[in-house]
Amino acid sequence: MLTINVAVLLAVIVIVRLRRRTQARSRNDEKLKVLIVLVFGVLVAPTAFGQGVLDVVGQLAAGINDAGR
Structure with missing residues (x-):
């Protein structure tokens, strides 16, 4: 059985989202990043x-x- 630590999963999501280009981000995209x-x-x-x-x-x-x- 595969288990995923939620903190590790969120860390990966944060890293992927921070690597995205900064020019075309909406306000909702920024709010979601802050929440994550x-x-x-x-x-x-x-x-x-x-x-x-x-x-x-x-x-x-x-x-x-x-x-x-």
């Missing part, structure tokens, strides 16, 4: 990978904040 990326983020956030990304982004934001002082 948000759902992907919700699915990945509770995983170890998602927590690692959160830590890296938090450290980067703290570094930028400290540099601005």
